[in-house]
Amino acid sequence: MEGGNLFSEIPDIINSELFEDIQKHKSVRIERIISDGHASAEGEWYDQEEHEWVSVLKGTGVIEYDDGTLVVLDVGDYVNIPAHTKHRVKSTSATEKTIWLAVFY
Structure with a gap:
């Protein structure tokens, strides 16, 4: 069995968003993302093959959809x-x- 802490080993300085896989399986991937005032580049959109369920554990984030909808988390x-x-x-x-x-997933 493996374990860890989602709030440990957070660098003091993050030049760009940090993406870390926590667990991977053939049909599921769990990832920790750390942002420090970051945003996607203007005009850059994610268009992923997988569904993504995402939650904010600390801080705040705003997701924008290409139809202009904003979701504040x-x-x-x-x-x-x-x-x-x-x-x-x-x-x-x-x-x-x-x-x-x-x-x-």
């Missing part, structure tokens, strides 16, 4: 993003690191 909030739904990170907290938990 505070601590404990989550959203499910169906495969091939174009989206981007519009913004994350400028005052603290944002820790996301993402499950791809």
